[in-house]
Amino acid sequence: MRQPLAAAAARTYTNPVLAGNFPDPFVLKHGKRYYAFGTTGRGRTADGRIFTLLQSENLVDWRPLGGALTPPAGSEEFDFWAPEVVEHEGTFYMYYSRGGGAIGATVGHQLHVATSSKPEGPYTEIAALPVPDSQFTIDAHAFKDTDGQWYLFYARDFTDTNDGYYPGTGLVVDRLTSMTQLANAPRTVLRARHSWTIFEANRLMPLYDNRTFAQWHTMEGPFVRRHDGKYYCFFSGANFLTDRYGVDYCVAEHIMGPYVDSGSDAGARVLHSVPGHVRGPGHHSHTMSPDGRTEYLVYHAWNAAMTARELCIDPLAWTADGPRCLGPTYTPQPRPR
Template identity: 35%
Template sequence: MTRRASLPSDRPTRPPAPRPAAPAEGSRQPGQPGQFSNPVLDGGPKADHGDPYVLEHLGEYYLFHSGPRGIDAYRSDDLVRWEWAGTVLTGAGEGHWAQVELWAPEVVYQDGRFVMYVAATSPGVGRASAGKAHGADGGDDMLRRQGVARAPGPLGPYVWDDEPLVAEWSIDAHPFTDDDGSRWLFYNVRNDDTRHADGALGCGNVVDRVGPDGRLLGRPVQVAYPSQDWEAGPGGEQYWNEAPFTLKRRGRYYQMYSGGFFGGDGYAVGVSVADELTGPWEKTSSQPVFVSGEISGPGHHCVTVAPDGVTPYAVYHGYVADGFGRKVHLDRLWWAGDGPQVGRGRRRPTSATLDRQPVPPSAVHDPAVEAFALRAWVRGEHVDVDGLRVGLGGHHEHLLEVDSDGSTMTVRVDDALVATRRGPARPGLAGAEVLRSTVHSHLDDDGEHVLGTPARRSWAWGGSGPVECSVAVAGRARVQLGEQVVDVDGVGFELVTLRSGTGAEALHVVGLDGGARVADVVLDAR
């Protein structure tokens, strides 16, 4: 039986009392500004905040998680300090398909409304065995279906659709918008096709395209089905590939999925990759890429960006020590040559940690740096981006994302790539109502470059303020940012991070004996 854990039935009906001033999980610590430690959302010894999902809208973050009879929401402006914002969806009335065990909510903003993808079922005889978390303890597992609820605002109230979105056993939906604006839905199913090769019961992830009416086209494609030993639960009698979250980089699609039993320490994250959404998909490794450390059982994550608008963070659940209930944690996500890496920049597989880390960064604009990332919420029929007119349409707000590396500018509206222009650019907007905007000095080269011996490649920067860079190197190379120098000598990609407090004219990478491959160069003003 697959499950999705939830809050206990004694969920608060009003905002919790303010925490004392003493250090607490998920807070910025007195005397140590700019740092935090996991978990960022605890809730106490009885709370279980499984399957967290974070939506950013108009500069605020909204966190949703599974519940036995309802979905609770929290609000934050920095991804670290969360305030309870109420119950935004409850189970439907008698006779409806979605009454209990509301699992894995993901909320997207589409065409001026908020759409929550969430699984649920009808009351039945559930099973309470869920390891260190709440499990399926009151619902009919055979009737579990993926559905949709809709609302005019991020905090609801959400209203259920009359019928489920998927007609078979299904959970863990993840909506995805491609560069061309097409919409897709990844979700989890359990049937004879998702069994492990040894015949053991299992569940797996598929993807289907979403039609103009919001319904699925009915042509699901296999993305991640049970195949690896680590994906089994205790005893190896059942396997899980679930909780999909898909990212696109270097023209490829990377689905990060959770495997193993959610109620134990073996729960972890793997990756499946494809050149097309319709496959074929292939797992990148027989081992997980994000595993237990001081925080155990990390998984069912989502990826959001810091207040600077570009730096990616994974929000996931896991257990602290031997305590009960999944708590919500936050760790930075990096791109490391051949895939995503969660953690502190160590070689993969990375592990979740309780160590202190910097709070997610805010935007910093250095006018001396040509590269920038602009992120704005705008309203109007069109918007002019440094003189380039882009159509918007509709009377609701749109998310506008503009990136320039100094030689090419790209423009996205509501996640779709709508325009590209060669040449330098400036972060100027006109012709639309700007509800909120940030500009951040940022350069991101997602390409892969081969350096011979002693070939050198440089990425211009030019700022005099603090700058941070990350770069993935395979082979032998010297990496230099300002006065900071690191030599790399390895076979697979190694993630190198450097920081200069006085800026740098450029990042330089020099191939040493045998040369190197260089990928995922990112520079940010800090």
């Protein structure tokens, strides 16, 4: 009896695919290997670097490779968040934010870029990507359009209520004039207008002269996919500690927009919590299965004790109602092929 059970287990995976803390997972497929990068905050890996780094051949079995980013000089007091990596003309570019610790602190976050000649690094910081008039800018996502032009999507704070939007963190896109330089002609992709994306009510924000906002909303972690000629900007919304946190999307005909929000107050449509089983799934990336046929979301979700955001994967389906994750799952599933 044991032999058939073992054979069945070898053909399946069960989330999380990696136990332990691995927030904001980004997966880069390079050749036949996958490289996963995760947030370390202010912490360092055992080799003294920043951002946990893993490698896999199948998206299920992961082995540690240490850390990815060499700490910049004088950065000991800063948090490092949400690394993403792309390859351009033989160089690997890592985009991330670093700044003053806890959200709402008096020192904001700013985007930075580091480079390496290898996907596994180590990466060395080479430039900041300052965004004018923004003290809190996070979650950079580089996207290459069909004409070869690169763009950078990111999340930044908006404190106004213009046009009926909620104050909070929203999504923006700008053109990259080089891999280390923004055009500084950003366009707003999406701002909060649905109740489910609330981060906190009556939120005190030291970063903005200790103002208290009646409702502060959060949309973060943009990730863009071009599908059937349209641009889908996926994002995570709400407070990452809650069961409202999940993944939704907006759509545009052109990479710079305008983007259409077809969501509602009902909550995230692509990926959302399952009461009693999965809490706070989100801050995801997309990748293809080893055979190149199935698209997967790679995301984090809380463990039962709420002490770690663990690495999970599930397929994405493009349905008549829009993209939908076939999850989050918590029981055995067929392995990626």
